[in-house]
Amino acid sequence: xxxxxxxxxxxxxxxxxxxxxxxxxxxxxVTTAEEESFTRTLTQGTRLLDAAISRTRSSGSAALPGxxxxxxxxxxxxxxxxxxxxxxxxxxxxxEDRFADLLDQQRKRSQSGGKAKTTQALRQxxxxxxxxxxxxxxxxxxYEHLEAEAAVKGLVTGGTIAxxxxxxxxxxxxxxxxxxxxxxxxQVGDTGIFTTADGATVRITDTxxxxxxxxxxxxxxxxxxxxxxxxxxxxxxxxxxxERRSGLMRAHSATHILHAVVMATLGxxxxxxxxxxxxxxxRFDFAHFTALTPDQLTTIEAAVNRHILxxxxxxxxxxxxAEAEAAGAIALFGEKYGETVRIVDIGDFSRELCGGTxxxxxxxxxxxRLLSESSIGSNMRRIEALTGYxxxxxxxxxxxxxxxxxxxxxxxxxxxxxxxxKRLAALAQAEDELTRQRALDLTRTATALANEAxxxxxxxxxxxxxxxxxxxxxxxxxxxxxxxxGPGPVIxxxxxxxxxxxxxxxxxxxxxxxxxxTAAPILTRAAKAVGGGGGGTGALASAGGRRPAHLDExxxxxxxxxxxxxxxx
Numbered sequence: 001x002x003x004x005x006x007x008x009x010x011x012x013x014x015x016x017x018x019x020x021x022x023x024x025x026x027x028x029x030v031t032t033a034e035e036e037s038f039t040r041t042l043t044q045g046t047r048l049l050d051a052a053i054s055r056t057r058s059s060g061s062a063a064l065p066g067x068x069x070x071x072x073x074x075x076x077x078x079x080x081x082x083x084x085x086x087x088x089x090x091x092x093x094x095x096e097d098r099f100a101d102l103l104d105q106q107r108k109r110s111q112s113g114g115k116a117k118t119t120q121a122l123r124q125x126x127x128x129x130x131x132x133x134x135x136x137x138x139x140x141x142x143y144e145h146l147e148a149e150a151a152v153k154g155l156v157t158g159g160t161i162a163x164x165x166x167x168x169x170x171x172x173x174x175x176x177x178x179x180x181x182x183x184x185x186x187q188v189g190d191t192g193i194f195t196t197a198d199g200a201t202v203r204i205t206d207t208x209x210x211x212x213x214x215x216x217x218x219x220x221x222x223x224x225x226x227x228x229x230x231x232x233x234x235x236x237x238x239x240x241x242x243e244r245r246s247g248l249m250r251a252h253s254a255t256h257i258l259h260a261v262v263m264a265t266l267g268x269x270x271x272x273x274x275x276x277x278x279x280x281x282x283r284f285d286f287a288h289f290t291a292l293t294p295d296q297l298t299t300i301e302a303a304v305n306r307h308i309l310x311x312x313x314x315x316x317x318x319x320x321x322a323e324a325e326a327a328g329a330i331a332l333f334g335e336k337y338g339e340t341v342r343i344v345d346i347g348d349f350s351r352e353l354c355g356g357t358x359x360x361x362x363x364x365x366x367x368x369r370l371l372s373e374s375s376i377g378s379n380m381r382r383i384e385a386l387t388g389y390x391x392x393x394x395x396x397x398x399x400x401x402x403x404x405x406x407x408x409x410x411x412x413x414x415x416x417x418x419x420x421x422k423r424l425a426a427l428a429q430a431e432d433e434l435t436r437q438r439a440l441d442l443t444r445t446a447t448a449l450a451n452e453a454x455x456x457x458x459x460x461x462x463x464x465x466x467x468x469x470x471x472x473x474x475x476x477x478x479x480x481x482x483x484x485x486g487p488g489p490v491i492x493x494x495x496x497x498x499x500x501x502x503x504x505x506x507x508x509x510x511x512x513x514x515x516x517x518t519a520a521p522i523l524t525r526a527a528k529a530v531g532g533g534g535g536g537t538g539a540l541a542s543a544g545g546r547r548p549a550h551l552d553e554x555x556x557x558x559x560x561x562x563x564x565x566x567x568x569x
Contacts, residue, residue, distance in 0.1 A: 006031045045078030046086075053090045062091075066098025073099075074106070127156055128210040131174060131218065138219040139177035142190065142357065143316075146240040150175040150194070155232050156220075164231040171230070173202065173221040179240050180207040182219045185332070186275035187252050187356040190245060194221070196236035200228030204238075245357065247279035250365045250388040253314060253346060253358045254304065255282050258368070258383065259330070260350040261303045262286055265296060272332055273380060277356065280390030284383045285376060292373050292381070300383075301370040311363040312347025316354075319343060329353050367391045442473060446480030449492070458566035459489030459509075463559035465551055469496050471503045475542055478505040482539075485509070491562035493522060495551045502530035502548040506558060508539045512565075522561045526554035 006027055052068045064087045072078035080099060087094045131154045141148045154174035155162045165171045173194065183189040189207035206222040255275055262270050266288055274285035292300075321341050325331065329343045330352045337353055344354040346362060359365060369391035371384045386394050406413040409420060445466065453460040462481055469477060474496050481492040490509040495502065504526055506519045519541035520534065527534040527543035529550045534543025545554075 045072055045076045045082070048072060048076060049078065049083060049086050053087065053092060056092060057090070063093045063095050066095035066100075066102060069094050069096075069099045070102040124159060125211070127159060127161060128220070130161065131156075132211060135174060135218055136176070137217055138175060140179075140181075140219070141177055142179040142181045142240065145179045146242050146245060148177055148179045148238050150177045150236060150238045152196075152230065152232055152234045152236065153218075155230065164229055165225050166229050167225050167227050169225045171202075171223050171225060173204070173223050173230075174210070174218055175221065175238065178207070178219050178221070179238055180204060180219065180221060181240075181245070181248075181357055183208045185277075185354055185356045186255070187248055187277040190240045190248075192238065192240040194223070194236050194238045196228070196230065196234045198228065198234065200230040200234065200236070201226040202230060244279050247281075247388055247390070248277060249357050249359045251280055251282040251390075252277045252354075252356045253362065254308070254365050254368050254385070254387045255284055256344065256346050256350045256352055256354070256358075257304050257307050257362070257365070258282070258284055258300070258385065259286075259352070260346075261300050261307070262383075264349075265300055265303070266292075271330070280386060280388040282385050282387065284385070286381055286383070287379060288381045289379045291375065297370055297373055301368065304368045304370075307347065307349065308362050308365045308368060310347065311361050312349070314344065314346050314358050314360055314362065316342055316344050316358070324353055327351065367395075369394055438473075442469070442477050443480055446477050447484045449477070449481050449494070450484035450486075453485050453490065456563045456566055458568070459491065459512075460485060461559055461562045461566065462490070462492040462494075463555050463562070464493075465495045465555060467496060469498070471496075471498055471505075471542065471544070474498075474503055474505045475540060478507040479540060482507045482509050487511075489566055491519075491522065491566060493526075493555060493558040493562060495555050497548040497551060500546075500548065502532070502545045502551045502554065504530070504534065504543040504551075504554060504558065506536075506541045506562070510539070513539045517565060522558050522565065525561060526558040529554040529557055 010027065049072060052064060052072075056064050056068075064083070069080055069083045072083055073080055080094075080096070084094045084096070135153050152173065153176050155165055156172035156174075157165055157169055162171075175194075180190040180192060181187065183206070190204070191206065192204045194202040194204060202223045202225050204221045204223050208220055208222070209217050210220040211217045255272075255277055259272050262284075270286050270288050272284065272286055276283040318340055319327070321331075321337055321339060324341050324343050327343070328351055329341075331337065332353070341353045342355050343351060344356075344358055345351050346358075366388045369386045371386060371394075373381060373383050376382045385391075402413050402416060405420070406416045409416060409423065411419040449462055449464055449466075452464065453462045462485070466474075466477070474494055478492045478494045481494070482490055485492075488509065489512055491506065491512070493504065493506045495504045497503070504523055506522045508517060508519050518537065519539055520536045523534045523536075523541050523543040527545060529547075530543070530545030531547040531550070532543060532545025534541060536542055
């Protein structure tokens, strides 16, 4: 239905907005995907609602529980209005007061948690504002340098400004100048070491902006004092973890290349919506309405690696926001930019606004390995991938795994898939044959038991303990016994010990069921004898307990109760 509406909409408004006509196919695909997604949700919710209505009727209640309506709405996105309408059609009401109460409880829990976090964040921000009030912005040196001389301008311990910190303290450190990149644009913050001439050593575990993502703001270095005493005003030497930074640069440059390739493969709509850049690992979120096919993923991975191996130059330049956009630079959704922006070019195929750190040449990324592609929401997809040493380590692990499989299968590595397919097919065939043989064995067991039926007033009874069967197989055998005995009133009761527990099953012949008898009462006393309980409806019932030593006693009791039932007029 939406497809027809979309076509009409584009036909009417296409002359006014030409982009509607040029993107007609994409718009149709997105609307169709949305309609199919809603239909799936509606279908799933309907099934659950039908089951809930059936349970409510069986319980004799006239109102669908508010808990059920809330679960349908909260977990499955099924609107309350549809639940109410369906309930009314079934002659039921919905406990809307309880629904409203549960909704209010959820809202309060959310607000309570949010308030606690907000209070903590506000207290932290007050401290940062106090520091920013008398400190200049941190001079960032990290594009050109991984080491620098710096002075301590501020210390925060326990959320408050402190004059000094001692060994073992967890602190937040502000420097006048820093080679440490602060988390932004998806790239995580740098780590490293800060040492002073007086012997203090501090491990920097994270770096971020103190007052949000502000290019002209000061940086907060989360740190742990390893030794000595650190004081405000101390001069020292800051050193970034160079190996980790290299991994971050490889992953960040690969993210830009991936972005360009995804758009070239899927269309301009598939723009980046978020990312996480870690040490030789990346997560890339983008807009798209369907899962990518294996062929598309192979194409994307190969294209990224081709770009990497072509060794494109990576360069950064600055311009006004308007100049950057006029030059075709891509600005990412949700990012904050100043009037002057930094643009990163990778060869002639990628140009993005970016404040992150990058390799100097594409080949320094080394290699790109796509790990997975998945949905993270409506029309939102996620790719996870590895670069550099991460990708090589992953490839080594897969190679070792393949060699191990080849060794286990006694075949060359190249033949492993075909050999494994043949072995699995043979295994499946053998399992099918075992299943057939097991079914024949159970049928033979049932036939033998049927011959042991003894006559009692009103019919025949079989009561026997058997071995080597599971609870499911016990129920199968007891049902087969009824068939094997033939016409006339018959009750079969079987027992077995399985996994240290007693298991019982009882079955009635069809004529007894037609006379409104059920199997469950036959096992009531028997279940108590083995220290458990049971249940069932109609012709079949089962029970179990923790006292298998009393199984013979239980079977005797069940046989007695079966005889009583058969003796009833």
